[in-house]
Amino acid sequence: MSVEIDYTADGYHPTDNPLKTGIAGRCPRCQTGHLFKGYLTLAPRCEICGLDYGFADPADGPAFFAMSIVAVPALAFAVWFQMRFETPLWLHLITTVPLTLGASLALLRPLKGWLVCSQFFFKAEEGRLVRAREKAER
Numbered sequence: 001m002s003v004e005i006d007y008t009a010d011g012y013h014p015t016d017n018p019l020k021t022g023i024a025g026r027c028p029r030c031q032t033g034h035l036f037k038g039y040l041t042l043a044p045r046c047e048i049c050g051l052d053y054g055f056a057d058p059a060d061g062p063a064f065f066a067m068s069i070v071a072v073p074a075l076a077f078a079v080w081f082q083m084r085f086e087t088p089l090w091l092h093l094i095t096t097v098p099l100t101l102g103a104s105l106a107l108l109r110p111l112k113g114w115l116v117c118s119q120f121f122f123k124a125e126e127g128r129l130v131r132a133r134e135k136a137e138r
């Protein structure tokens with residue numbers, strides 16, 4: 001499935017900073033509309049400029065980055081907490097586990113926004129083969 005994106009809609013200046021726009025959860029084209037309709041659910045389209053978010057498919061990217069960012073500090077905290085206080089295992093269930101889950105959940109939305117805005121900014125789409133005939137028609 002291919003979704004055509006109108007990158008040059010009149011009156012809008014697409015973002016030049018997908019990180020900033022994505023973290024704010026704003027539309028990459030008008031930078032005013034909302035990207036999300038829930039915590040992690042993308043809106044079907046921008047309510048201001050009408051950009052169809054059908055092109056957006058960050059897949060597992062936000063989860064991968066959230067896990068990668070949170071894992072090392074969480075493990076370091078768990079080891080430090082264990083070595084420093086010689087805590088029983090159940091204490092990690094009310095300290096390390098909620099800390100890890102909370103940090104991961106807090107990062108998911110801004111990371112997803114960043115990836116969707118980057119996808120728009122870099123005009124990223126699924127790769128496809130261009131046959132010789134199509135090339136000649138261009």
Ligand SMILES: [Zn+2]
Binds near residue numbers: 027030031032046047
């Ligand atoms: Zn918009």
